[in-house]
Amino acid sequence: MLLRAIARNCAVIRLGRVGATMLLAGLLAGCQGGVLDPQGPVGAAQRTILLNSVAIMLAIVVPTIVATLGFAWWFRETNTRARYLPEWAYSGRIELVVWSIPILVILFLSGIIWIGSHDLDPMKPLDSQQKPLEVQVVSLDWKWLFIYPEQNVASINQLVVPAGRPVHFSLTSASVMNAFFVPQLGGMIYTMNGMTTQLHLQADQQGEFYGRSAHFSGDGFPGMQFVLHAVAADAFDAFVNSARNQGQALDKASYQELARQSLDVPPSTYRSVEPDLFHEIATQGVPPAPGPQAGRPEPSVLPKTGG
Template sequence: MDAQGPIGAADAKILLNAVGIMLVIVVPTIIAILAFGWWFRASNTRARYRPEFVYSGGIEVVVWGIPTLVIMFLGGVIWIGSHDLDPFKPISSPDKPTEVQVVSLDWKWLFIYPDQGVASVNELAVPAGIPVHFSLTSASVMNMFFVPQLGSMIATMNGMVTQLHLAADKPGEFYGQSAQFSGDGFSDMNFILRAVPQDGFAQWIATARQSGSALDRTSYLALCQQSSNVRPFTYRTVDASLFNAVVNQQLPPCPGPNIEGPGATVRPRLER
C-alpha cells in the first residue's frame, strides 16, 4: 500500500475501492448477526417464534439484490482498471520513456539499456519522475518481474517479449523480486531499483561505461550459468543484438541443474 508511482497508486486505489464495495455486504452481515443474536435471546419475551415462516419477498430482494449489485460494481471497477492499467499501455508523460530490456536468468536479473549501451545485473537505475518502458523475456523458465511499490507485475517467458510501463514519483530505493517460483535459487532472485534524479542517472551511466567488462554473446553464455546470491555489477558495453538473440533463441540454451547424486550440486556464487 506504500505506492511510490502512478501505477502503484492506481493499483492501491482499485484495491481500496474493491474492499469498500465488499464491505457493503460484510458490515451489514456482521451487524445483522449480532442484532439477531441479541433480539432472539431466551430472555426476550417480545421475540416471536414463527416456525411456519416460509417466504418473504423483501428478504429475497435484499439477499439477492445487494450481492448482485456488489458483483456489478466490482466487475465495473475491475473492467475499467484492467484497461487503464494495461501493462502494455504507455504512461502519459511529456518526457520520453527510458528503455530497459530485461532478461530473467537462473537466478538473477539482467538489465540492458539499449539507448545508453550499458547493462547491469541485479541492479536497476532509472530516472525519477520519468516513465520507464520495460521489454522483458526469459532465458530460462517462466518468471515474474515485480517491484511492489511501483505497481503491476508482468511475466517473463522464453521465446517472447512482454512489456511493462512503470514510473517512480521521487528518488528512492525500491525492492524488486521474482514473484514466481523458478527453482532452488528463487528466494535470492531479487534486485534493487534505484530511482535517481536525471543528473544522477546520467552519472550512473557514465560510471557504468568506465567499469566492468563488455557484454557480448560469449560473456552472456558465462553469465547465464546457474548461480544465486549474485552481487550487483555492470557491463560497460553491450552487444546491441543480444536481447533479440535471446528472444529469438539464437543462442545456445543455458545449462540446467547438474545432478551428481541424491542431491543437486552447490550453486556457484557469481561475483564481479
C-alpha cells in the same frame, strides 16, 4: 462503589484506545514499502482499485456481521418479545435484499475491473511529455539482467532509472518462467522463455525501491532480488558513465557464462552490450540457459535424482 465502577470503566476504555492505536500503527507500518505505499502512477492507481474493491465488499460483509449479531441477540432465549414462527418459509422483502446486494457488489466490482484493466494495460504508455527510458530485462537463474540499449550498458541485480521519467520495460526469460515485481511502483508481470512482454512504470520521487521475483523458480529464488534506484537525471548520466568505464563487455560468450546458475549474485555492470543481444535471447538465437542441473552438488537442486 459507583465511583470505583466508573473508574474501572474509564480505565478499560483507555486501555482499549491504546490497544486500537497500537494495532493501527502496526498495520500501517506493515504498509510502508509495499503496494499500499505507492511511489508512481501505476502503483497509485492499483492501490485505488484495491481500496475501492475492499470498500465495496465491506458493503455486504459489515451488514452480514451486524445482522448475525443482531439476530443472535434478538432471538436469545430470555427475550420474550421475539416471535416464534415455526411455519415461516418465505419473505419477498428478504429475498430482495439477499439477492440485490450481492448483484450490486458484483456490478460495481466488474465495473472497477473493466475500467482498471484498460487504464492499467501493461503495454499502454504512460501520459508524459518525456520520452520513456528503454530497459530490457532478462530473468536468469537466479539473477536479473538489465540492458539499457540506448546507453549500451547493462547491470546485474541493480536497476537505475531517472525519477519522474517513464520507463518502458521489455521482458523475457532465459530459463524458466518468472515474475518481475517492484511493489511500490506496481505492475507485476511475467517473463517467459521464447517471448517478450511489455511493461510501463514510473517512479515519481527519488528513492530506493525493493524489487524481486514474485514466482518461485528453484533453490536460488530467495536471492533473486534487486533494488530499483530512482535518481536525478544527472545522477543517472553519472551511473551510465561509470558503467561504461568498468566491467567487461556483454557479448554472446560472456552472456552464456552469465546464464549459468549462480546464487546471491552481487550487483555489477557491463561496459557495453552486443547489439541485438536481447532479441537473440528472446528469439532463442542464443541457447536458453541450462536450467537446473539435477543430481549435481553445486548449485544444490532439490529433489536430486541420480548420483
